[in-house]
Amino acid sequence: MTYVLVRHKVKDFNKWEPYFDEHGVVRQATGSKGGKVFRNAENPNEVFILLRWDNLQNAKKFSQLEDLKEVMMKAGVIDKPDVYFVEETEEVEF
Template sequence: MVHVIVRHTVDDFARWKPYFDSDAGTRQAAGSQGGMLLRGAGNPNEVVIFFRWDSLENVQEFIHAPALAEVMQQAGVMGMPDFTFLEKVEEFTA
């Protein structure tokens, strides 16, 4: 499993969110195992997403698909998202 942090700015969070929600089935079919959606406390149009993905290969294939670029443009994503790929080392309690 790989963990992915995606960070980008959108022109309007309320307009972007339905696009994100409607893409859940596509993400799941491509290997997403869920995650957490956050946004900036001082800027609600700053979006950060933590994903769990089944493999690095599958997430890279998904993010490079032309269909994703089209959906992001329609949803109002501004600029290129920043992707960070991580491996879990350990969990801790505090």
């Protein structure tokens, strides 16, 4: 399974979150299978997003959408995101 791991800072998490949620329609239409949002326990305006994708090509295509950049600006993203395309190799449970 292909994942995209993103880290970025936002002005205000509570303002950012509805933009992220609304943009889910675009993510789904381009191959996202869902994911999880985390935030730094010591800085709630630092966001980590882990999204599942149907394939690497669609994940990369989504990351280059002009619409994504516009939504991020409106949502209050204040730094250049760190974006990693990763593949799951193992799940560990205890």
